[in-house]
């Protein structure tokens with residue numbers, strides 16, 4: 001079942017990549033595994049998943065420890081509180097949800113203690129919905145520079161969470177906005193890193209890929 005779902009998702013990605021002139025090998029699928037059991041995560045990994053995402057630190061740690069699932073890459077996609085940073089660094093390869101200088105500074109401080117350079121994405125609130133975390137687009141460039149100066153943090157891309165809507169076409173503009181923000185950062189030479197875009201979920205990953213997503217975060221389409 002999970003294996004069939006993964007095959008289906010990969011086929012859909014291959015199809016949309018062919019249409020968009022993109023290479024499917026360059027798209028990372030993160031299997032969002034919140035509220036799923038360690039058994040299910042193990043099944044997904046057995047079916048070829050290499051990247052697992054969670055939105056709660058505690059839940060991720062229980063799963064990773066219970067099954068020795070550490071061989072895959074772990075992604076933190078939920079809001080991260082400062083007091084949980086220290087533990088998060090021990091588990092996550094990529095933190096998608098850095099949305100303030102303060103949080104980045106805490107990550108830098110804790111990462112320095114364990115000699116880690118933590119890869120992060122900066123989360124941007126492209127829709128402006130009040131319920132969403134993320135930087136205001138207008139604040140991105142300035143915050144980017146402040147965070148970039150931190151030695152134990154490496155910004156490898158940007159992330160956004162689109163609003164929930166019935167029609168994926170309605171969120172295309174938010175994905176496009178994130179790509180435009182990324183292109184601006186690159187054009188202003190704020191970094192030489194080839195920044196990646198984390199955007200798109202079960203209902204809208206095809207639109208996100210058309211708009212330039214490099215990392216798609218997929219839960220229901222894999223596990224349901």
Ligand SMILES: *Cc1c(COP(=O)(O)O)cnc(C)c1O
Pocket residue numbers: 032034055077078161201202203217218219220221
């Ligand atoms: C749950 C979640 C997803 C996956 O959502 P699905 O609709 O189940 O694919 C992606 N990103 C974040 C941040 C999430 O919390």
